Amino acid sequence: MTPQELKNSILQLAIQGKLVEPNIRDFPVDLSAIKQKKTDEYEFELPDNWRLAHLESITKNIPSKKYQILESQVLADGRFPVISQSKAYSIGFSNEADKVYHHDRPVIIFGDHTSEVKFVEFDFVVGADGVKIFEPIDDIIVGKFLFYIFQFYSRDLSKIGGYSRHYKYIKNKPFPLPPLAEQKRIVAKIEELLPYIDHYEQAWSKLEQFNSRFPEDMKKSLLQYAIQGKLVEQRPEEGTAEELFAQIQEEKQRLIAEKKIKKEKPLPEITDDEKPFDIPESWKWVRLQQIGELSRGRSQKRPRNDPNLFINGTFPFIQTGDVARANGHISCWSTMYNQEGVAQSRIWPAGTVCLTIAANIGDVAILDFDSCFPDSVVGFNAYKPIMSNEFFMYGLMCYKTILDKLSRSTAQKNINIEILSQIAFPLPPLAEQKRIVEKLEQLLPLCERLK
Template sequence: MTPEQLKASILQYAMEGKLVKQDPNDEPASELVKKIENEKNQLVEEGKIKKGRKTGAIAENEKPFDIPNSWSWIRLNAIANDIGDGLHGTPKYTSNGEYSFINGSNLKSGSISLVNAKHIDKAEYEKIKINLDEKSILISLNGTLGNLAKYNNEKVALGKSAGYVVLTNNLVFDYIYVFLESPVFKSFYTQNYTGTTIKNIPLKALRNCPIPLPPIEEQKRIVAKIEKLMPLVDEYAESYNRLQKIDNEFEDKLKQSVLQYAMEGKLVKQNPNDEPASELIKKIENEKAELIKEGKIKKSKKLPSINDDEKPFDIPDSWEWVRLGQIINLISGRDIPKKDHLNKEIKGSIPYITGASNIDKNGNINISEWVTNPTVVVNKGTILLSVKGTIGKISILDLAQAHIARQIMGIDNMFGIDKKYLQYYIESYVQQLQQKAKSIIPGISRDDLLLAILPLPPVKEQERIVIKLERLLSSINSLYL
C-alpha cells in the first residue's frame, strides 16, 4: 500500500464513522443541523450574509455509504455561509501591488502559493474582494480539480478557477477540511465535473455536494485522531520511499553484479582447449597492421602499457588485460547544422543519431531526423555509446548506416572480438565513465575510452559468457516486468 493509499483509507474510514467510536451521550448531528439553520437565518436577518439558494433533500442514491445513526447527511451549501468563485475576467495588474491575484493553480498542499502570481493595488482589490475569514477554505474548480488551501488572511484576490467555502461557526473547521481532502469528495467531483480537455466543477454541483456530518464532539475526536495518525503516515512514507529506492536500484545492482562476475571470469568455466587470449591479441595486431597498410584505418598513437596497479581484479590465466584502444576502432561523432536536418526520410538520406534521446532504456534506436550530407557514418553492427549530456546509453546499430553527432561515439569492432561481449564490458564500465565526466554538461573524452582496460577472454569463452549473460539478464528483466 502506498502512503497515498494509506492516507486515503484513513480519511475514508473517518467519513464512514469507523475511525473513532460513537458516544451515545453526544448530541446527535440532527440537533447541530438545526443550530446551523438558526444561525444562518439570524445572519440573513442582520444582513451579514445573503439568503442561500434552496437545495433539495438528499436522495438515497446520492448517499455513497451508510453512516452511524447519530450522523446526518447534509449538503455543503447548508453548512456554509457562502460558496462561490472569484473574478470572471482580468483585473488591472500593477507590478508593485500589495494584493496577489490567484487562481486554482495557486492552491497547493493546503496553502496558497504565490509563485507566478500577478499583483493588483488596493483600489482594484476593493472592486473584486470577497469577504473571506478564518473559516474559509479555498478550492480549485478548474483544470486540476480539488486542490485545497486554508485561508489565513493572506492579501489575495481570487480568479474564477479559485472557489471558496465560508463555513458557519457551529462546525469543527478541520473536519470539513478533512472531508474535502477525502476520497469521498474526490469521488464526488470526479462524477460531477464538466468539460473534457479542461475539467470544471460547477458551483451548483459544489453547493449540492452531500457531506456525512457527525455530532460536533465526534467531529473533534475524528480530527484529533487524524492529527495523531498523519505523522505516522509521514513516517511510513519515508520508509516506503526508501524501500522503493532500494527496490528500484536493486535491479541495476543485480545486473552490475552479474556483469562483474562475467568480467572476472567467474560466470562460466574455463576450457583448457580454448586458444588463449594472447594468441587473439597477436592476430588483432597483425590485422590492424594490415588495415593501416591498406589505408583502411589510421595508425593510432601508441597506448601505455598496463601496470599491475591498474588491474582491479585477477583474471584467469587464459585471459589477458588489454587497453580498449588496442582492440577497437573508435569513431567520434560530428554535428551537422540544424538547417540540414530532415524530419522525414528521402532518397539519398541516412538516419541522423543526435544523442542519448535516440536510444531508449532497452537499447533500441528511435530515428526522427535524416541528413543527405553525412560526414561521420557508422555501419550496421557498430556499438553506439552516448558520451555527452547523458553518459552511458548503449546500443548496437541495427540500421544499414547512420550519421552520428558529437554526443555519440561509435565503437567499431573489426578484430574478431565478440560484439555482445564488448557491449557487456562497456555496460559494466559505464559507472566509471560517468565518474570521469566533467563540466556543467557532462562529457567523456576519447582517451577515457581508449585507455580503459578490458579483461579479454579467449574467443570461445567470450561466446559462452554472452550466452550465459543473456539468459541471466533476461531472467532478471522478467522479474521486474
C-alpha cells in the same frame, strides 16, 4: 496501498461512523431551524444519531470577490498571507488592508477550478478567481470535521472535468453530520493517525524511488560483474586471454602484410594505476586498438546535413540518437544516404560496435545491418579469432561514466580516438566471452521487464 489511498480509507471510516466508538448519550445535531432541500440517498449506511444536510445548510458561503487581488499584486513579503486555489497553501503576501478577510472563526477554502481544500484560521487576502470560502455553522458542524469531509469528497473531482463544475458537485453532495461531540472525537482520531500516514508516505516514497531505480541499477550491476569476471566461472580448459591476445597479434600481422590495415605505433604498457578494477588471472588488460580496429565514422562533406547527400537515399545512415535509442542493437534507421552520401562516407559492416563520442557521450550499440555513420560515432571491430563484438558492447556500456568524465576534461565536451585508444579494457578468453554474453542475454531482458 498508496499513502493517499490509506488516508482516503481513514476518511471514509470517519464519515461512515466507523472510526471512533459511538456514545449513545451524544445528542444528534439539531437541524430544525435550517431550511433543508431534498437529500439524495447517502452512499453509506449511517448510525441512527447521525444526520444528513447539504453544504449550503451547514455553512455560510462568503463571497470572495471583495477580498481578491490580482496575481500580479502578490508580494514576496508583507503583512497578510494570500490564499488561492493552488496546491501551495499560501502564494505570497499583500499589504492591502481593505482586501483582508477578517476571520471570526476558521473557514474552509475550496478551489472551484482545482478542487484544492484548505483549513484557514487567520486573516488573509484572496489571490485568485474560483476561491470559495465556507464558514461552518458552529452548532451544526465542527470546522475541522467539515475540512476532512471536503478532503474525502474532493478525491474524485479530477474525474469530473470542466472549469467550474467542482463546486456544483460538492454542493449537491449530502454531508454526514454526527453529534458535535462525536465530530470532535473523529477529528482528534484523524489527527492522531495523520503523523503515521506521513511516516508511511516517506517510506513509500523511498520504496517507489528504489523500485524505479532497481531495473537500471540491476542492469549496471550485471554488466559490472560481467567485465570483472564475476558473472560466470573461469574454466582452465578454455585457455587464457594471453593466448588469445597472441592469436590476435598474428592476425594483425597478416592484415598488415596484406596491406589491409596500417602498422600502428606501439602503445604504452598498461600501468596498475590505469586498471579500474581487479580481473581474474586468466584475463588480460588490453587497449582496444591492440585487439581490433577502432576508428571514427566518416562524413567528409560540410555541412553534414547537406540535402544533396540524402535526396532519393537508399543506404542506411545512423547517427548518435539512433545509438542512444537502440537499447543494445541498432535494428532500424530513419535517414538514408544516396550514392553521393555513401561516397564521402564509409560503409561499416553489420556487427560493428558503435560508440558515440559527441552529444550523448558513451552510448553503445551494435549494428544489425551495414551502415554509414558520421565522425561523432566510433566504430569497433575485434580482429580474428574473435568473431562477435557482443562482449565489447556490453563492456563499453560500463565505461559510459568513465567516458563522460574524460569528455569533461576537453574544451568542448567530446571524446576523441586518442583518449579512447588509451583506455584499459579487460579481455577474457574467447570461450568465456561467449558464456558471458549468453548469461547477459538471459538476465538483461528480466531487468527490462521490471521497468
